[in-house]
Amino acid sequence: MDRPVDHRARPYRSVLYIPGSKERALHKAQSLPVDAIIFDLEDAVAVEEKANARHLLARTLAETDYGPRAKIVRINGFDTDWGQADLDVIAAARPEAILLPKVNTAADVETLADRLDARPETAETTIWTMMETPLGMLNAAQIAAAPRMAGFVMGTNDLAKELDSRFRPDRLPMLTGLGLCLLAARAHGLVAVDGVYNAFKDDEGLEAECAQGRDMGFDGKTLIHPAQVAIANAVFAPSDSELALASRQILAFEQAAARGQGVAVVDGKIVENLHVATARQLLAKAEAIQAIAAE
Numbered sequence: 001m002d003r004p005v006d007h008r009a010r011p012y013r014s015v016l017y018i019p020g021s022k023e024r025a026l027h028k029a030q031s032l033p034v035d036a037i038i039f040d041l042e043d044a045v046a047v048e049e050k051a052n053a054r055h056l057l058a059r060t061l062a063e064t065d066y067g068p069r070a071k072i073v074r075i076n077g078f079d080t081d082w083g084q085a086d087l088d089v090i091a092a093a094r095p096e097a098i099l100l101p102k103v104n105t106a107a108d109v110e111t112l113a114d115r116l117d118a119r120p121e122t123a124e125t126t127i128w129t130m131m132e133t134p135l136g137m138l139n140a141a142q143i144a145a146a147p148r149m150a151g152f153v154m155g156t157n158d159l160a161k162e163l164d165s166r167f168r169p170d171r172l173p174m175l176t177g178l179g180l181c182l183l184a185a186r187a188h189g190l191v192a193v194d195g196v197y198n199a200f201k202d203d204e205g206l207e208a209e210c211a212q213g214r215d216m217g218f219d220g221k222t223l224i225h226p227a228q229v230a231i232a233n234a235v236f237a238p239s240d241s242e243l244a245l246a247s248r249q250i251l252a253f254e255q256a257a258a259r260g261q262g263v264a265v266v267d268g269k270i271v272e273n274l275h276v277a278t279a280r281q282l283l284a285k286a287e288a289i290q291a292i293a294a295e
């Protein structure tokens with residue numbers, strides 16, 4: 001039997017949006033140390049630029065080597081005038097993943113999956129969804145289980161609009177929705193990336209929001225400007241002290257196991273096999289980050 005694909009095997013600490021209409025930014029991304037790029041044809045592209053942007057993006061994807069960065073294309077929804085044309089043009093570039101905005105139900109994903117199934121060039125393309133509507137968040141578990149699903153991206157701007165909530169540094173109005181999506185993502189083995197921090201010159205605010213997202217369990221943060229990349233990469237990478245502790249936990253547990261015991265104690269805290277699994281996961285993540293840095 002085939003082993004299930006581990007969508008979280010590669011890092012997604014920094015996921016940068018680039019408007020598909022901005023040629024200079026599309027080229028700049030080749031030199032930025034991001035883990036993934038979302039090439040955007042939706043909200044970052046003005047209506048009058050939609051057609052040009054999709055052709056510019058298809059050409060750029062065909063001609064440009066983005067190295068180890070994961071490449072995700074956000075198309076417009078199929079309930080707009082542009083969604084189907086976006087897919088028709090972008091499919092030829094064999095995108096790794098298509099990101100569908102404003103998804104409300106698993107049926108939205110199935111519609112896209114059927115259209116991908118119908119084209120040989122998108123046989124390997126996975127689906128990511130923007131989680132940004134109240135209905136979508138309430139249906140997160142069914143959406144996560146839909147065909148070809150590989151990742152969730154939180155759309156906190158749209159969610160704030162829909163909730164009519166105010167910006168708060170602690171993101172209290174968002175936490176229920178973010179938590180529902182994280183539960184669904186983890187239940188179905190998906191990547192989960194946190195929403196953007198709009199004030200792209202406020203490093204302190206960004207760092208605090210990244211730390212909150214990391215504490216909650218997100219894999220990384222979506223970003224809107226290159227100046228945000230270093231902070232997200234640092235906050236979502238395992239720290240030196242976390243790695244040292246993980247190594248000590250594994251060693252202590254192995255030594256305890258050799259003595260026939262199922263529990264070790266490190267720094268006054270118990271270490272059981274589940275903690276060892278987390279420690280191994282952390283070391284694997286650090287290795288994956290090193291591997292893409294070396295490419």
Ligand SMILES: CC(C)(COP(=O)(O)OP(=O)(O)OC[C@H]1O[C@@H](n2cnc3c(N)ncnc32)[C@H](O)[C@@H]1OP(=O)(O)O)[C@@H](O)C(=O)NCCC(=O)NCCSC(=O)C[C@H](O)C(=O)O
Pocket residue numbers: 016017018019024025026028029040043044130132154155156157158159195196200223224225226
């Ligand atoms: C926010 C910006 C409009 C600022 O643009 P600009 O004033 O041009 O920035 P700079 O002059 O500081 O740019 C310096 C250089 O960096 C390049 N650049 C800028 N932004 C990007 C980027 N995103 N990716 C790659 N490169 C970028 C510039 O080209 C300059 O390069 P160079 O001249 O060679 O030095 C702008 O940053 C921007 O448009 N950001 C993206 C906005 C966006 O994508 N928005 C949509 C996604 S957010 C969203 O929709 C979330 C979700 O749906 C929700 O609901 O929450």
Ligand SMILES: [Mg+2]
Pocket residue numbers: 043101130132155157158
């Ligand atoms: Mg949005």
